[in-house]
Each structure stands twice: as structure tokens, then as C-alpha cells.
Amino acid sequence: xxxxxxxxxxxxxxxxxxxxxxxxxxxxxxxxxxxxxxxxxxxxxxxxxxxxxxxxxxxxxxxxxxxxxxxxxxxxxxxxxxxxxxxxxxxxxxxxxxxxxxxxxxxxxxxxxxxxxxxxxxxxxxxxxxxxxxxxxxxxxxxxxxxxxxxxxxxxxxxxxxxxxxxxxxxxxxxxxxxxxxxxxxxxxxxxxxxxxxxxxxxxxxxxxxxxxxxxxxxxxxxxxxxxxxxxxxxxxxxxxx
Amino acid sequence: xxxxxxxxxxxxxxxxxxxxxxxxxxxxxxxxxxxxxxxxxxxxxxxxxxxxxxxxxxxxxxxxxxxxxxxxxxxxxxxxxxxxxxxxxxxxxxxxxxxxxxxxxxxxxxxxxxxxxxxxxxxxxxxxxxxxxxxxxxxxxxxxxxxxxxxxxxxxxxxxxxxxxxxxxxxxxxxxxxxxxxxxxxxxxxxxxxxxxxxxxxxxxxxxxxxxxxxxxxxxxxxxxxxxxxxxxxxxxxxxxx
Numbered sequence: 001x002x003x004x005x006x007x008x009x010x011x012x013x014x015x016x017x018x019x020x021x022x023x024x025x026x027x028x029x030x031x032x033x034x035x036x037x038x039x040x041x042x043x044x045x046x047x048x049x050x051x052x053x054x055x056x057x058x059x060x061x062x063x064x065x066x067x068x069x070x071x072x073x074x075x076x077x078x079x080x081x082x083x084x085x086x087x088x089x090x091x092x093x094x095x096x097x098x099x100x101x102x103x104x105x106x107x108x109x110x111x112x113x114x115x116x117x118x119x120x121x122x123x124x125x126x127x128x129x130x131x132x133x134x135x136x137x138x139x140x141x142x143x144x145x146x147x148x149x150x151x152x153x154x155x156x157x158x159x160x161x162x163x164x165x166x167x168x169x170x171x172x173x174x175x176x177x178x179x180x181x182x183x184x185x186x187x188x189x190x191x192x193x194x195x196x197x198x199x200x201x202x203x204x205x206x207x208x209x210x211x212x213x214x215x216x217x218x219x220x221x222x223x224x225x226x227x228x229x230x231x232x233x234x235x236x237x238x239x240x241x242x
Numbered sequence: 243x244x245x246x247x248x249x250x251x252x253x254x255x256x257x258x259x260x261x262x263x264x265x266x267x268x269x270x271x272x273x274x275x276x277x278x279x280x281x282x283x284x285x286x287x288x289x290x291x292x293x294x295x296x297x298x299x300x301x302x303x304x305x306x307x308x309x310x311x312x313x314x315x316x317x318x319x320x321x322x323x324x325x326x327x328x329x330x331x332x333x334x335x336x337x338x339x340x341x342x343x344x345x346x347x348x349x350x351x352x353x354x355x356x357x358x359x360x361x362x363x364x365x366x367x368x369x370x371x372x373x374x375x376x377x378x379x380x381x382x383x384x385x386x387x388x389x390x391x392x393x394x395x396x397x398x399x400x401x402x403x404x405x406x407x408x409x410x411x412x413x414x415x416x417x418x419x420x421x422x423x424x425x426x427x428x429x430x431x432x433x434x435x436x437x438x439x440x441x442x443x444x445x446x447x448x449x450x451x452x453x454x455x456x457x458x459x460x461x462x463x464x465x466x467x468x469x470x471x472x473x474x475x476x477x478x479x480x481x482x483x484x
Contacts, residue, residue, distance in 0.1 A: 025262075029261050039270060
């Protein structure tokens with residue numbers, strides 16, 4: 001069989017998702033005999049850049065990916081943490097205005113739904129921001145001493161992401177809200193005020209599995225690639241391979 | 243760009259390689275912007291079964307994988323732990339005689355070298371066995387109370403694996419010997435006398451990277467998929483995407 005693909009498209013939180021305890025690695029492990037988890041994470045990218053490179057990341061002509069038959073089984077779209085950088089602070093060049101972020105997300109979703117109508121496309125909101133931690137772990141020179149991201153701004157982008165998902169009638173994970181349900185979310189889920197700890201990664205992993213199940217995609221009903229050892233008859237193993 | 247693929251072909255030690263701290267996940271993280279690490283691990287399989295399913299695991303017609311242009315950049319072949327099960331013990335149905343193991347490995351390597359002459363194919367020997375631990379973590383009913391695998395037998399299969407690699411002039415990782423260099427290898431590298439701990443996984447990961455470097459494959463010389471954030475001009479970000 002040709003295994004279905006599961007694409008992870010997003011920024012550094014996606015690119016880093018095969019790090020120790022990462023949500024991408026957990027998905028690859030979960031689908032180890034049923035689907036190929038394909039990493040398309042681009043650290044620092046916002047939706048404006050993502051939209052610009054979309055047909056290079058997902059070329060139509062390569063790898064038999066065109067059409068419904070070879071559509072990926074699922075796809076996560078996880079942008080917004082960089083779009084939400086404040087425009088007048090040290091990472092301002094990554095900012096994308098809120099209305100454009102919505103337009104871009106809408107275009108990205110349309111691109112996928114048009115090419116692959118059957119694919120489970122899941123939108124993930126940016127995580128909440130721990131502003132104090134952002135000052136302790138700066139990525140670029142920050143002479144002003146003001147955080148380049150705020151939790152309030154990230155929340156506006158999260159709401160916009162949910163609005164697009166609702167409008168497009170696709171599932172979403174409201175990471176911004178989910179994480180803040182837990183009193184110690186800053187320390188438990190975030191490693192540097194933005195990126196994810198093991199616990200944060202596991203929350204994303206479990207939410208994705210939950211959304212897929214809610215959407216009718218259960219691993220139990222997916223074809224398994226070649227016989228499982230438990231299904232091979234010890235008295236006549238080769239029978240399984242005829 | 244279409245990213246090159248890096249296939250991991252083997253038994254449960256490969257299938258489990260995206261588990262927490264696994265060597266497959268570490269490879270996917272290492273190549274996160276340069277190559278797609280594709281998992282083809284089949285728990286319990288020996289080389290006889292692997293050879294039987296080889297053209298189903300690597301179909302010629304799908305995904306543009308045929309020919310040198312789209313050859314995978316690298317491929318690990320990691321079988322032997324099941325072939326080395328003792329024939330007259332509780333997992334005897336997985337045993338493959340030593341001479342057939344060599345023949346099978348040779349056929350598997352030939353299959354890949356014929357289709358993809360430029361691909362870095364790496365053979366990995368089975369790991370050493372902690373026989374006491376195997377009795378504590380049985381997979382099947384074991385009324386005899388004798389380990390289904392011994393370290394001595396695994397060592398014979400490791401030597402055979404190295405002989406095939408030498409004959410075929412391809413790189414190999416002598417995991418059986420490498421692990422036993424360390425006095426506490428049973429506890430440090432093995433979780434159940436056969437499968438790998440985090441440390442065991444990291445040893446495999448580092449050895450693979452080392453072999454690839456020795457073979458001339460350095461991540462520094464691989465094309466990066468889309469501009470890195472550090473190469474994007476903050477004063478004119480869109481320039482990077484023209």
C-alpha cells in the first residue's frame with residue numbers, strides 16, 4: 001500500500017515538533033504503521049510568507065499528491081505566533097495585520113480544500129504568550145526592553161483563527177484558551193514564553209488526535225501497512241505474506 | 243523544492259524509533275528543513291519476511307521514487323534481532339538461519355543499490371541481548387523459562403551483517419559491539435533486554451549521522467527548504483520570496 005500522508009504546516013512550533021517529546025514525533029509514533037507524518041515547519045514564518053510559498057511547499061506535479069485519491073489524510077495549519085508580533089517592537093518585521101492574517105489563513109485553507117476536499121484540515125491558534133519569559137529569552141536585540149509579543153495580541157489572532165475555521169467549517173484547536181485553563185500554564189506549557197514544553201507538546205498531540213476522532217478519523221479504521229506480528233500465524237508465518 | 247527522502251527500514255527497533263527520545267524522531271528533527279524521514283518499521287519482522295514484502299514497501303511506480311533523480315538520500319536497513327531468535331525456543335517462528343539471513347540481507351541491499359545507486363544505504367547490526375531482562379519481559383508465553391534470544395546468537399548475526407556490508411562495500415553500524423564497549427550496557431542502552439532506552443536511541447542516532455558524514459553526506463551541504471529566518475532581511479522580508 002501507499003501510506004496516506006499527514007502534513008504539518010506551520011512556523012517554528014511546527015518545525016520543532018520532532019524535538020524531544022514533540023507533538024510531531026508523537027503523531028509519527030501514533031501513526032507508525034498507518035500514515036507518513038510529513039514536516040513542513042518554517043521557523044519565523046507568518047501567513048504572508050506562508051501564502052507566498054504555498055505552491056512551492058505543496059507542488060501540484062510532484063509525488064502523485066494531486067487529486068482526491070492521493071489526498072493527504074490530514075493537515076495541520078499552525079500560524080499566527082509570528083503574525084502577532086507587535087509591529088512597532090523588535091520583531092516587528094514578522095507582524096501581519098489582523099485583517100490580513102484572516103485573509104491569508106482563509107486563502108491557505110481554500111488552497112487545501114480546493115485541492116484535497118476530503119482531507120481533514122485543522123487550524124491551530126497561536127499559543128498564549130508569557131511576556132516576562134519573552135524578555136528573558138530574546139531572539140533578537142531588544143534594547144527597548146519591551147516584549148515583542150503580548151498575550152493580548154496573541155489572543156486577538158487566536159480569535160481570528162477561530163473565526164476563519166468557523167467560516168470555512170473546519171475543525172480548530174484553540175490552543176490559546178486551552179493552555180490558559182491551567183493555572184500554571186506559563187511554566188507548564190511554555191519553555192520560553194512562546195515555544196512548547198513536553199507538556200505543551202503533548203497537549204497539542206492529544207488535541208489533534210481528539211479533533212481527528214471527532215471528524216471521523218480513527219486509527220482503528222485506517223489500513224495497517226503489512227500484517228502485524230500478532231496477526232502472523234506462528235505455525236505458518238509465510239501465509240501472511242502471500 | 244522536493245525534499246529528498248530518508249527511509250528507515252527495519253523491525254520493531256525501527257518501528258518504535260519515533261517514541262520519546264527515539265532515533266527516528268531525532269533524525270527527523272535533525273533534517274527538519276532538508277529531508278523527509280520516512281518510517282518503514284515492521285515489528286517482529288525478520289529478513290525473510292522483509293524480503294518478501296520489499297517491493298510492496300518500496301513500490302516502483304508510486305510517488306516518483308524510481309530512478310536516480312528521485313533516489314532517497316539515505317536508507318537504513320536494520321534487521322537481525324528477530325532472525326537471531328533461537329529456533330527451538332518460544333519465539334522460534336521468527337528465526338531465520340544464519341546463512342539465509344546473509345543471503346536475504348544481500349538481496350535487500352542489492353535491491354536498493356540497483357534501484358538507487360547513489361543512495362547512502364547503511365546496514366545496522368542487531369543490538370546485544372540482556373538475557374536476564376528477556377526473561378523478565380517476555381512477549382509470548384515462555385513456559386520453559388529460557389530466553390528466546392541470547393547475546394551470543396545476536397553476535398553471530400551481527401558478524402554476518404558486517405560481512406554482508408563489507409562484501410557490498412557499504413557502511414555499517416556494529417551496534418552489537420558499540421553498545422558492549424560500555425560496562426553498564428544492559429541497563430544504559432536496553433529497556434527490556436532488546437529494545438532501546440533513550441541512551442540507546444541516541445547512540446543509534448549519532449552513529450547514523452557519523453556514518454553519513456564519513457560517506458560525504460553533510461547537512462551543511464544539503465539544500466535548505468525555503469529561506470531560513472536568519473537569511474530574511476528585516477527591512478525587506480518579501481525579497482527572500484521572489
